[in-house]
Amino acid sequence: MKSFMISPPFGKDNLKIEEMDMPLKEEGNVTVRVRKAGLNPIDYNLINGRILYNLAPIPHVPGSEIYGIVETDGKYVKTGDRVIIYPRVFDGTCEYCLSGREYLCPHGGIWGVVTNGGYSDFVSVPEKQLFKLNQQMDEDIAVSLPIGGLTAYHALQRAGAVPGQSLLLYGASGNTGTFAMQIADSMGIEVYAVSRNSWVREFGASGIFTHDGVPAGFKADIVINSLGSSFWEDSVRHVANGGSIVSFGVQTGRESRLDIGDLYTREIRIIGSTGGNRKELMDLIRLSERKQFKVRIAKKFSLYDLKAAMAFFETKIGGRIILEN
Ligand SMILES: [Zn+2]
Secondary structure (H helix, E strand, O other): OEEEEEOOOOOHHHOEEEEOOOOOOOOOEEEEEEEEEEOOHHHHHHHOOOOOOOOOOOOEOOOOOEEEEEOOOOOOOOOOOEEEEOOEEOOOOOHHHHOOOHHHOOOOEEOOOOOOOOOEOEEEEEHHHEEEOOOOOOHHHHOOHHHHHHHHHHHHHHOOOOOOOEEEEEOOOOHHHHHHHHHHHHOOOEEEEEOOOHHHHHHOOOEEEOOOOOOOOOOEEEEEEOOOHHHHHHHHHHEEEEEEEEEOOOOOOOOOOOOHHHHHHOOOEEEEOOOOOHHHHHHHHHHHHHHOOOOOEEEEEEHHHHHHHHHHHOOOOOOEEEEEO
């Protein structure tokens, strides 16, 4: 089988296709034939050598968001089952794992970072990380749930989102943003997207603002800011008194200013969010089956054209980049 490997000094020009042995049968693991993989900021940054903390092994197979077909029978999944991979490694025994927060497990990390990922013909994965899909689930949706979908779902859960609230979303046209709009809309939340792309309306946004066009007095119960510092002060300005700001990305920078007086007199909640747990992934799969979520595809590439896909990523054209095998 073939796998993409990256090693220092990193960068797409150092990606190599290697002929590897098929994964050995390990206790608790099953082999999955990779059908589709997402190319997300995490993969892009890892290949460019910007994610070195806990990166193992080196040389490394990148690829954290995978949809595939089970190749060997396990205890719960059988050959031919369509599955997605929960992209977190966890021990299952610490206080975080035992309280349903396996994504915070200090003895784990992001699958595809602390372990090899799935830019490969086959991967061997612990069965506890596999989620079965029904036959109707669209493959492009399937490969978008483990990271984009789950991050959005968990962020709304963290904010305590309930029907009737309003959401202002910075970073609406990304993979996470398009799911945040659809999930929030399906929950009865009024969605306002900050985006230069008018197509975000098709994903449930009832209002669209440009980056500098959010009206001065506009307030939302929940502000999702996945972009970091550039929009931090705007996020604080536009959150309603008693509202929540949820952050899960630092694409435009990681430092900002905060008026602490503003924070407490207006009872603003600032909430960090990362990934999501397996129960949320299961709930999200069920929700996607009922709601027929959509993804916007920027472009599809063969997995073997990973270098071209990496170059396309830099065009920042909104929508998903999907690798097919
Ligand atoms: Zn743990």
